[in-house]
Amino acid sequence: MEDWQTGEEIPKSKVVVIGGGTGLSVLLRGLKEKPFYITAIVTVADDGGSSGRLREEMSMPPPGDIRNVIVALADTEPLLAGLFQYRFVNGAGLAGHSLGNLFIAAMKEITGDFVTAVKEISRVLAVRGQVLPAANQAIVLKAEMEDGTIVVGESQIPKIGKKIKRVFLEPKDVQPLDDAIEAIREADLILLGPGSLYTSILPNLLVPGISKAIVESHAKKAYICNVMTQPGETDFYTASDHVNALYNHVGTDLFDTIIVNNAEIPEAVLERYREKGASPVQFDEERLKKFGFDIIQDNYVIYETYLRHNAPRVADAIAALLEQK
Template sequence: MSEVDRELNSELPRIVVIGGGTGLSVMLRGLKEKPIDITAIVTVADDGGSSGILRSELQMPPPGDIRNVISALAEAEPMLSRMLQHRFSTGAGLAGHSLGNLILAAMKEITGDFVTGIKQLSRVLAVRGRVLPAANQSIVLKACMKDGRLIEGESQIPKAGGAIHRVFIEPSDVSPLDEALDALREADAILIGPGSLYTSIMPNLLVPGLSEMIEKSQAVKIFVCNVMTQPGETDGFTVSDHLQAIEDHVGCLHLDYVIVNDGPIPPEVENKYAEKGAKAVKLDLERVLEKGCAVIADKLVLHRTYLRHDANRLSEQIYKLVAGREEEKR
């Protein structure tokens, strides 16, 4: 939605989503079909694969999570979205890079600024909403493990083994985008997740000013919990453990709702995930309620190659919450 379109549709509920990774993109594919104004605030802590190479060689924020979100929100021809996601398998210097990452790198050089490049590419692809990096520079994510080790790099943290005590970002005084702060201030709803708790969600919340603005906002605040635990990040975590980890890092955000899956997972699928050390996230209802969060549980999973949130059912639950809140205001 262009700035002109946003003005014309100023009555639409304004939803800000925060995160990164595949889960966020899946949810956005459903949300873009609803009559809402979407702003996505996306992590810039990725340091692996194509994104890691480009951030190192071109001194730019990593484009991978931004690319995924642009692709999810694009209204352009499906083939253009497929092109963005195409990853080269051969070619010296090209193998491993996705075309979308290279285009974002080019747009950054053409416009002279990463954020401006994102805006221009979003316009070309008729992106439904705004896509904003959490900051206009790369962030290095580090983790203090409970055994005392210090792990550097978003891509290395899940591989370290052991339990995470705390993550933090460098530089610690990175500046958030003014547009991101404005979006949070004006939001009718703020969604945190789904996505990797420590490596996709936390890097956004740790940018100075963002979590404070979330807390100040009058928006309804919703946490979308992952369906499965993630080996090396949330081993053995319950729903309330996810909420506690956020509170331990940024203080209490006074979340209003937690959306969780209560749909069955086929035993053969559970066994497949168990082989990799992942289990279904358990809803410990009493502890979640003690934190002041209402719980919305629904059958929210689809199984193809991997378990994914059902974008349609998830977006419907979110839209009902937001639309109901807007009706109460009237």
């Protein structure tokens, strides 16, 4: 972007977004329309579906969340984006795989390195910013339930039907990606979420060095709270329960602002989610105030097939936050 008077390049604000899953992809579609240089740091703990199969068969980090983020940030033709997301329904060995996952796997084989593969694909698809895995290896996510049960695997944790006490990684000494740490250190704003609390956001923050870099950063930092609870993961959680879980796992000082939806969800929409065991994340304002951070509240939801964050409105709130002195 150039200054219309001087013709000089205007430096873009550097925004780091940390998470995974559908929530992150939705947010990025709104953010990429702003004059930001975006770095998305994405979890590599997925072990289900196509990603899980490629992870096991090709000894590589799972590509699914990375694929979704690349598509969200890509400046490419809709047909090419749709092709990248296409999932095969037939074919021995092909059924269930997305073409994008196979593309990433092939590029990893050609370049010899997963991170290099992601960078090359990002270049080909004209990604606005950069997409980085939190680590250059697959991570096994484990959960200890309140009754002491240990559940192994990101995809299995929500299925067990018990309250989560804590999640942790194996290997414990997994190394963070140097580029991810550097991006955090250089950021003007760091965003956590939205996304699955225990299986998308925390797997990034539990990588040694990631949380430390966030705490030490002088950037503005915000947490975007989920709109709905997730069955088997955050049942009946309020906004402050989400914050408590983050603090209990990786300590305080991770963010100074929370962005939270305060709008009521239409009853017809609620009924559909009740059938799946989900409910709105309650905005418990008084409890949130006790944490001492700034609260940005508004109607941040939009309903299409599913309830999602209103990406343009959230992006506007983030842009306003960056402009504050």
